[in-house]
Amino acid sequence: MARARRSNDWGFPRWRGYEEGREAEAVRLCDRVGCDKKGDCPAPKSPNSPERWYFCAEHAAEYNRNWDYFAGLSKEEAAKRAKEERRDSSGYQESAHYAWAGPGDGSRSRDEMHALELLGLEADADFDAVKKAWRDLAKRTHPDVKPGDAEAAAEFQAGQAAFDVLKAAEERKQWQPG
Structure with missing residues (x-):
């Protein structure tokens, strides 16, 4: 039978912090080529796609600045899509008086x-x-x-x-x- 070993804590209950382990933490790196920072900001690869890029904060900001949601659509298609997506999930559009707008709408x-x-x-x-x-x-x-x-x-x-x-x-x- 194996004999119990003494811990390195020298009898004190908590030398190490809580939740501290000896195993390495898994870190996802930024998906930008050449970047070695932690990639913890998800960004869509394309509109309405579940696939995501994971960037560091700096590259996520750059990606968002250059993001064009209506890329590849004609003006008519983009206007139609924008109108469709202004509605909420139940199919009703938000009333204009909830947003800041010009006079005459309350x-x-x-x-x-x-x-x-x-x-x-x-x-x-x-x-x-x-x-x-x-x-x-x-x-x-x-x-x-x-x-x-x-x-x-x-x-x-x-x-x-x-x-x-x-x-x-x-x-x-x-x-x-x-």
């Missing part, structure tokens, strides 16, 4: 529309136009530019409030999921 609140009107902008103005209109208004009506003018000060305060409303809306838009 995407802007009454306060946002009023703020745009106050800044003299159209209802479909983007945030760059809002910033430009706010700067122009501030240059004309700032209390440092027109000291003692109560009307200009009130217009400046109203413009500041309008800009704050539109800036908050823009920040909400940027943090929307999806």
Whole structure:
């Protein structure tokens, strides 16, 4: 009968860390030729294919930058495929009011529309136009530019409030999921 051997732990319960073993860890290398980094970022080999490349983070970013989902399709086929894939798995398309879009579809609140009107902008103005209109208004009506003018000060305060409303809306838009 084989005799039990003493461990190298010298009687202490845990010299080594938990889950630490003596066997080598299996590491998948990046699929990019010549790269010896760990390949832990999967990327599809072709659209709707279960086959994957496994790249390191650097090569995955490069692959994604150059990825063309509609490669090899004509404009009509690409438009048809994009329309089909905008629908969810149950066959229903998401309503437009869930996403940021132009006016008329319920995407802007009454306060946002009023703020745009106050800044003299159209209802479909983007945030760059809002910033430009706010700067122009501030240059004309700032209390440092027109000291003692109560009307200009009130217009400046109203413009500041309008800009704050539109800036908050823009920040909400940027943090929307999806």
